[in-house]
Amino acid sequence: MINDIKISKHIIDRYFNKLSSTLDIDIAIVGAGPSGLVAGYYLAKDGYKVSLFETKLAPGGGMWGGGMMFNEIVVQKKAIHILEDFGIGSRDMKEGYFTADSVEATSALINGAVKAGVNIFNLIKVVDVVLKDNAVKGLVLNWTPVEYMGLHVDPLTIQAKKIIDATGHPAEITNTLVKKAGINLNTPSGKFEGEKPMNAAKGEEETVKNTSEVFTNFYVSGMAANGVYGGFRMGPIFGGMLLSGYKVYTLIKEALSKE
Numbered sequence: 581m582i583n584d585i586k587i588s589k590h591i592i593d594r595y596f597n598k599l600s601s602t603l604d605i606d607i608a609i610v611g612a613g614p615s616g617l618v619a620g621y622y623l624a625k626d627g628y629k630v631s632l633f634e635t636k637l638a639p640g641g642g643m644w645g646g647g648m649m650f651n652e653i654v655v656q657k658k659a660i661h662i663l664e665d666f667g668i669g670s671r672d673m674k675e676g677y678f679t680a681d682s683v684e685a686t687s688a689l690i691n692g693a694v695k696a697g698v699n700i701f702n703l704i705k706v707v708d709v710v711l712k713d714n715a716v717k718g719l720v721l722n723w724t725p726v727e728y729m730g731l732h733v734d735p736l737t738i739q740a741k742k743i744i745d746a747t748g749h750p751a752e753i754t755n756t757l758v759k760k761a762g763i764n765l766n767t768p769s770g771k772f773e774g775e776k777p778m779n780a781a782k783g784e785e786e787t788v789k790n791t792s793e794v795f796t797n798f799y800v801s802g803m804a805a806n807g808v809y810g811g812f813r814m815g816p817i818f819g820g821m822l823l824s825g826y827k828v829y830t831l832i833k834e835a836l837s838k839e
């Protein structure tokens with residue numbers, strides 16, 4: 581016999597289990613766009629304890645809508661192996677361009693990350709970082725509706741060995757870090773450079789190049805990497821985002837193997 585109270589109890593018990601096991605983790609990712617999901621997938625597959633925080637109801641970031649709501653994305657040949665790892669179908673349009681259905685691609689990235697073991701928390705906004713001994717040591721979390729409604733409710737904190745800012749164009753967490761702590765980033769000027777206009781060829785190349793540890797324990801990936809380093813935007817071509825997620829995975833794996 582189905583019992584109303586048991587339904588509530590099981591949800592509460594299971595969620596609190598998930599949340600308390602996230603208090604002390606290996607890698608915390610902010611933003612469930614393509615770069616954050618890809619990074620989480622490979623890290624979790626390697627056995628690291630990974631949680632990903634997404635402020636929106638639906639993870640997936642800016643990939644659902646393709647280009648101008650035409651729900652197809654373009655991926656270049658060198659990133660096709662990542663689509664294949666997630667079981668995402670693609671069509672060879674020749675000249676090195678492939679296309680994929682953006683709904684299939686986005687849902688497969690989310691599903692792949694969860695199945696690999698990433699704990700995805702939607703509706704949680706990262707509002708600050710924990711800064712100790714001149715290094716980022718954790719994240720400060722609150723419910724999205726609390727932030728949205730401007731309610732005066734204090735946040736909670738988690739700790740992680742490595743943090744990824746995968747928040748897309750605004751590079752929100754890096755911005756907060758710079759504004760509040762006045763630290764120097766590992767960019768040429770030490771400052772937050774700001775995203776440049778459209779240039780798909782340059783933007784794609786720079787996204788991967790700019791994916792790096794920008795402050796101690798603190799990495800940027802995807803569009804956030806371009807925002808922080810002053811790279812170009814690239815429109816609805818997503819190979820750079822996927823390869824950026826893969827690159828930040830390799831950087832963190834290497835760093836953790838030395839600790």
Ligand code: 48H
Binds near residue numbers: 611704706804
């Ligand atoms: C929790 C947050 C917070 C926060 C933001 O924008 P995204 O899809 O990110 P990327 O970098 O993986 O992919 C970028 C791509 O989608 C894109 O925009 C491209 C290719 N643009 C090219 C162009 O020319 O325009 O996802 C970031 C996610 C979103 O889901 C946000 O809701 C989330 O991060 N987020 N989550 N706490 N403080 N801030």
